[in-house]
Amino acid sequence: MPHPKPAWRKVMNQPGSFTLQVLKAFQKNQGLLLAGALAYYILLSVIPLFTLVLLMLSHVVVPMASVWTKTATCTPCRIATHTAGLL
Numbered sequence: 001m002p003h004p005k006p007a008w009r010k011v012m013n014q015p016g017s018f019t020l021q022v023l024k025a026f027q028k029n030q031g032l033l034l035a036g037a038l039a040y041y042i043l044l045s046v047i048p049l050f051t052l053v054l055l056m057l058s059h060v061v062v063p064m065a066s067v068w069t070k071t072a073t074c075t076p077c078r079i080a081t082h083t084a085g086l087l
Contacts, residue, residue, distance in 0.1 A: 011018045026032075
């Protein structure tokens, strides 16, 4: 009983035949229609997801930025008043 060739050897020996089979199967299964539908539904779901993520981040990042700003402006003031008492 002969041993069957591994699939990758068949592809390497006849790349043109393999490519033709893939393209025929893609056309038979309406690959372009499925790819277009997939892209449409991804866009339809990703845009609201990004909107939700940005909305949630705006509640976290803006308060953090205001804390950083207050800390950055108040630190020199504290240092100046602390060193003025030492002089």
